[in-house]
Amino acid sequence: MSLLIKHGTIVTAVDQYVGDVFVEGEKVSTIGTALDIPADRVIDAAGKYLFPGGIDVHTHLDMPFGGTNSADDFESGTIAAAHGGTTSIVDFAIQFRGQTLHDAWETWMKKAEGKAAIDYGFHMIMTEVNDRIELEMDALVRQGITSFKLFMAYPGVFMLDDASIFKALMRTGRNGGTICMHAENGGVIDVLTKKALSEGKTAPKYHALTRPARAEAEATHRAIALAEIADVPIYIVHLSAAEALEMVTEARDRGVPAFAETCPQYLFLSYDNYEEPGFEGAKYVMSPPLRPKDTQDRLWRGLAFNDLQAISTDHCPFCMKEQKTLGEHDFSKIPNGAPGIETRMSLVYDGGVRTGRISLNRFVELTSTSPAKIFGLFPRKGTIAPGSDADIVVFDPEKRVRLSVTTLHMNVDYNPYEGREVVGAAETVISRGKVVVDGGQFVGRAGAGSFLKRSTRM
Numbered sequence: 001m002s003l004l005i006k007h008g009t010i011v012t013a014v015d016q017y018v019g020d021v022f023v024e025g026e027k028v029s030t031i032g033t034a035l036d037i038p039a040d041r042v043i044d045a046a047g048k049y050l051f052p053g054g055i056d057v058h059t060h061l062d063m064p065f066g067g068t069n070s071a072d073d074f075e076s077g078t079i080a081a082a083h084g085g086t087t088s089i090v091d092f093a094i095q096f097r098g099q100t101l102h103d104a105w106e107t108w109m110k111k112a113e114g115k116a117a118i119d120y121g122f123h124m125i126m127t128e129v130n131d132r133i134e135l136e137m138d139a140l141v142r143q144g145i146t147s148f149k150l151f152m153a154y155p156g157v158f159m160l161d162d163a164s165i166f167k168a169l170m171r172t173g174r175n176g177g178t179i180c181m182h183a184e185n186g187g188v189i190d191v192l193t194k195k196a197l198s199e200g201k202t203a204p205k206y207h208a209l210t211r212p213a214r215a216e217a218e219a220t221h222r223a224i225a226l227a228e229i230a231d232v233p234i235y236i237v238h239l240s241a242a243e244a245l246e247m248v249t250e251a252r253d254r255g256v257p258a259f260a261e262t263c264p265q266y267l268f269l270s271y272d273n274y275e276e277p278g279f280e281g282a283k284y285v286m287s288p289p290l291r292p293k294d295t296q297d298r299l300w301r302g303l304a305f306n307d308l309q310a311i312s313t314d315h316c317p318f319c320m321k322e323q324k325t326l327g328e329h330d331f332s333k334i335p336n337g338a339p340g341i342e343t344r345m346s347l348v349y350d351g352g353v354r355t356g357r358i359s360l361n362r363f364v365e366l367t368s369t370s371p372a373k374i375f376g377l378f379p380r381k382g383t384i385a386p387g388s389d390a391d392i393v394v395f396d397p398e399k400r401v402r403l404s405v406t407t408l409h410m411n412v413d414y415n416p417y418e419g420r421e422v423v424g425a426a427e428t429v430i431s432r433g434k435v436v437v438d439g440g441q442f443v444g445r446a447g448a449g450s451f452l453k454r455s456t457r458m
């Protein structure tokens with residue numbers, strides 16, 4: 001199977017030029033101008049951008065949380081991702097206490113196999129660190145699971161103490177893995193939550209009011225300090241608060257290898273959404289919570305100046321009906337998370353590139369190249385170059401789309417951006433040489449995605 005994409009504007013993290021891309025099998029074979037090579041299919045991409053396929057390094061498909069499961073499984077979630085121009089995800093496998101990391105990995109492989117329509121890798125969430133787990137970390141790194149997520153929040157469920165976190169960080173200094181951190185001070189949040197509930201404050205907005213920005217900043221600072229002592233890099237997931245960004249910026253200014261991602265919800269939504277009438281605020285219950293509106297500009301600046309290196313989604317959808325309602329009378333029982341796997345590329349293009357906040361190259365870097373580099377997928381993924389996987393998005397920069405639950409493909413009964421109009425959308429999406437979305441229609445296959453064995457950090 002071969003594919004010739006003609007006259008597109010090829011955009012990578014560093015280039016922008018009009019050219020043709022010839023794809024043979026699963027790889028990009030040749031790039032040039034006026035390529036005249038016979039192909040099984042020719043796509044005319046005149047006036048369109050060719051981006052490397054989006055890479056979303058923070059998704060939670062088919063994930064158990066608070067007695068229910070995130071509403072997208074690996075089939076619906078990856079099909080929605082493909083529609084939005086994302087061709088690789090790194091999801092999270094969870095090791096529950098007493099379980100081996102290997103068992104956790106197998107459990108999540110079973111969830112994905114035969115279902116994922118695009119390529120997928122896993123970070124490993126660890127809920128305990130001991131001698132046996134440390135040895136298992138080494139084995140997992142060799143098998144292509146090269147990053148581990150730890151929590152400083154959710155006491156009694158996921159939270160680790162500083163000693164455990166420090167031990168895991170030290171271990172990555174030996175095995176080349178990377179620690180990803182959920183940085184919020186879980187103890188403080190737990191006390192504030194219990195206090196709010198005892199005062200009869202049960203509405204969704206108290207989810208945000210019991211998770212102060214300073215609790216995120218404190219944990220971010222502590223996580224980076226622990227990594228600095230262990231002399232290893234660290235990656236902060238879903239950074240939401242300006243106060244936390246200051247901690248990352250301060251560390252990076254001193255030359256400390258601290259990396260962080262943010263997510264579209266923190267760039268386009270704000271605390272004000274929790275004030276929507278009735279139980280509507282539950283749509284936005286996620287951790288960390290949405291922050292005051294003026295935070296958005298600070299995060300955009302962080303993205304533009306490389307204090308933030310990636311935009312992922314933290315896609316973790318729960319339906320309003322029967323899922324979010326678990327917390328109708330107690331905000332602490334509202335499943336944490338929101339949908340976003342499908343809308344990331346369009347939102348960031350429209351709100352970032354079109355407004356002039358970030359350049360086109362920076363857009364590609366934040367949504368594909370930089371996550372590929374940080375998580376051991378580059379140069380197989382994250383660029384358009386001979387020898388790289390042919391993961392390519394033909395992106396129409398003029399297409400107007402009204403985001404709505406009625407037209408999006410995520411398996412959830414609401415959309416946090418309902419009614420928002422964006423300009424710029426994926427038109428044709430190619431995953432390892434195969435067209436999976438053709439003029440907006442999914443033409444791929446559940447199960448076509450393969451497990452991404454990732455390398456250690458460079």
Ligand SMILES: [Zn+2]
Nearest residue numbers: 058060314316
């Ligand atoms: Zn998450």
